[in-house]
Amino acid sequence: MHPRVEKLPKPKPDYRRFLRILRRESADRVPLIELAVASEAVAALLDEPAPAFSDPRADLRSAVERAIRVHHRLGYDIAKVSAPIPWDVQRVIGQDPSDLSDGQRQWTDEHNGPIGSLADFEQFNWPKPSDIDFGPVEAATAALPDGMKLIGFSGGVLEFAMDLLGMQRLMLMTRRDPELVAAVIDRVGQTIHSVFETYCQHDSICALWLGDDLGHKHGLLISPKVLTKHVFPWYKRFAELAHKHGKPFILHSCGNTADIMPTLVDEVGIDAKHSFEDGIQPVEQFYDQWHDKIAVLGGVDVHLLSVGEDAAIRRRVREILGHVAPAGGYAAGSGNSIPNYIPVANYLSMIETVMQFDGRL
Numbered sequence: 001m002h003p004r005v006e007k008l009p010k011p012k013p014d015y016r017r018f019l020r021i022l023r024r025e026s027a028d029r030v031p032l033i034e035l036a037v038a039s040e041a042v043a044a045l046l047d048e049p050a051p052a053f054s055d056p057r058a059d060l061r062s063a064v065e066r067a068i069r070v071h072h073r074l075g076y077d078i079a080k081v082s083a084p085i086p087w088d089v090q091r092v093i094g095q096d097p098s099d100l101s102d103g104q105r106q107w108t109d110e111h112n113g114p115i116g117s118l119a120d121f122e123q124f125n126w127p128k129p130s131d132i133d134f135g136p137v138e139a140a141t142a143a144l145p146d147g148m149k150l151i152g153f154s155g156g157v158l159e160f161a162m163d164l165l166g167m168q169r170l171m172l173m174t175r176r177d178p179e180l181v182a183a184v185i186d187r188v189g190q191t192i193h194s195v196f197e198t199y200c201q202h203d204s205i206c207a208l209w210l211g212d213d214l215g216h217k218h219g220l221l222i223s224p225k226v227l228t229k230h231v232f233p234w235y236k237r238f239a240e241l242a243h244k245h246g247k248p249f250i251l252h253s254c255g256n257t258a259d260i261m262p263t264l265v266d267e268v269g270i271d272a273k274h275s276f277e278d279g280i281q282p283v284e285q286f287y288d289q290w291h292d293k294i295a296v297l298g299g300v301d302v303h304l305l306s307v308g309e310d311a312a313i314r315r316r317v318r319e320i321l322g323h324v325a326p327a328g329g330y331a332a333g334s335g336n337s338i339p340n341y342i343p344v345a346n347y348l349s350m351i352e353t354v355m356q357f358d359g360r361l
Contacts, residue, residue, distance in 0.1 A: 002045050004348050005073055009360045013077045013147035015206055018331060022207065022248040022271050022295045026328030029358040030321060032076045032351065033297045033331040035153075035211065035252055035274065038340040039063055040100035045070050045344060060084075061139040068143040074351055075360075080209060081140040082153045083195055086127050089113060089163045098341040112166040121183055124164070129194045141204040149206040151250065152199030156212020157234050158221070160188045167221075174226050182230055189234035196238055200245040208242040208249050209274075210235065215255020217280055224260055232260075232268055239269040248272065250297070254336065256280050265293050274298050276335045283335070284323040291329050298333035299324075300350055305334055305342045310349050317353040325357070 017027040043050050046066060053059045064081060071079040091106040115121050140150055161184050162170050173181045192210070199205045212235075214220055214227065235251070242249040248271035251264060258281070264270050272295035276283040283299025290296065299320055304313060317332070324330040332354045338347050355361035 001073060002047050002344065002348070004345075004352075005045055008073070008075060008351070009355065011072050011075055011145070013072060013075075013145060015077050015147065015149035018077045019206060019248070021329060021331045022250070024291065024293075024295055024329035029360065030325050030354055031078075031331045032074065032354060033078070033274070033333040034071075034076075034338055035080060035298075035334075036337040036339075037067060037070060037347075038100070038338055038342075039066075040098075040340040041338050041342070041344055041347065042066050042070050044100065045074070057133060057135055060133070060136050064136045064140045065143045068140055068145075068148075072145045072148060075355065077147070078149055078151055078206065079140065080153045081137050081150045081205075083132050083134045083137055083198070085155070085160070085191055085195065086131055086133075087160065087163060088125050098339075100340040100344075108163055108167075110162075110167040112169055113162070113164045115164045115180075115184060116166075116169065117177075118180055118183065121180060121187075126187060127191060129191075129198075132195060132198075134198060137199070137202060137205070141202065144204060150202075150204050151207045151209045152196065152202070152205040153209040153211060154192045154195050156210055156253075157185055157189050157192065157231050158212050158214060158227070160192075161185050164188070171222060174222060181226075185230045185234070189237070192234070193237060193241065196241055200241060200247065205247070207247050207271075208238065209252065210238055210250070211252040213254040213275075214260070215253065215257050217256060217277075219256050220259060221255070224263075227260060228263060232263060235264070235268045235270070239271075243269070250274060261290065265290065270294060272297050277301060278304070278335075283320055287324045287330065291324070291327060295329045295331070296324065297331045298335055300332070300334050302334055302336045302339075302342070305338075305346050305350065308346065310346070313346055313349045314353045317350050318357065321354065321357045 018031045020027045239249040250272045251270045252274040274297040276299040278301040287296045
């Protein structure tokens with residue numbers, strides 16, 4: 001393990017601590033939450049390189065097991081797990097300049113995806129439930145230490161639809177061919193729903209988590225009317241499914257979502273919101289607006305974690321915790337995730353500060 005990780009308190013996970021937060025209650029300490037920790041960061045924290053397998057599925061299972069080890073040692077009560085949906089979408093490949101990078105990074109083609117017409121929709125190789133690999137869930141379950149549980153994650157309705165149509169094309173098609181947009185979104189929603197149904201059969205999964213970036217810095221990517229008509233009905237079905245099985249439903253969405261928060265809270269029924277950026281709305285302000293109805297997760301700005309000095313990171317974490325922790329309903333973490341361009345030292349500074357706030361370090 002990384003020398004600073006070795007100095008952290010001995011883990012005593014209890015997933016019920018995190019569930020109390022999702023019920024907007026207080027816990028004996030502030031739990032930690034992350035959408036993702038980059039594999040390169042996991043290798044640095046474990047202080048061991050990732051093994052290489054010729055089988056991609058074996059690689060994925062190994063990555064899940066390593067991530068569980070890191071989450072446990074860093075003091076998490078829960079960890080996110082995914083069963084990737086094999087969409088047949090080409091990615092744009094480019095060089096990744098991060099110090100921890102393996103050399104390449106992938107981007108989505110924002111102009112055009114594989115579906116451009118109803119004929120393309122009919123001919124597309126849509127993944128069946130049997131095509132989805134739940135091996136990572138099984139591997140994570142087998143690797144879970146006592147006291148920990150998982151959150152079952154899926155990418156989102158709008159994001160996957162944009163992958164399949166292309167972001168630019170989808171925006172244009174909401175006016176030019178709304179029937180195609182509706183068909184793609186509904187097929188995507190059905191696929192995600194089937195993944196969530198399987199998650200609900202696993203006792204090791206204590207909550208469902210949807211990741212769907214709906215906005216940019218100044219507003220939403222598409223009209224609230226389109227979201228309300230086509231996307232949010234699926235969100236509501238996901239939330240109802242989760243609640244039927246006694247599991248909370250979490251939404252991760254980047255961007256400025258202020259205009260649709262009332263709908264997400266009062267009509268969709270989300271239990272918690274994740275993803276915050278100081279340049280849009282500091283997490284403390286969001287907490288003051290919404291913590292009487294939903295839990296609030298994360299909020300330490302990724303830009304600060306990427307380039308900030310140690311003292312500035314620790315100061316900001318203390319500011320957030322001092323404002324939101326006393327009333328409960330808050331779990332600490334980054335505003336988004338821990339990509340490979342966040343120095344591991346800065347990530348650990350955030351975690352150490354949370355533990356110091358709790359009196360554990």
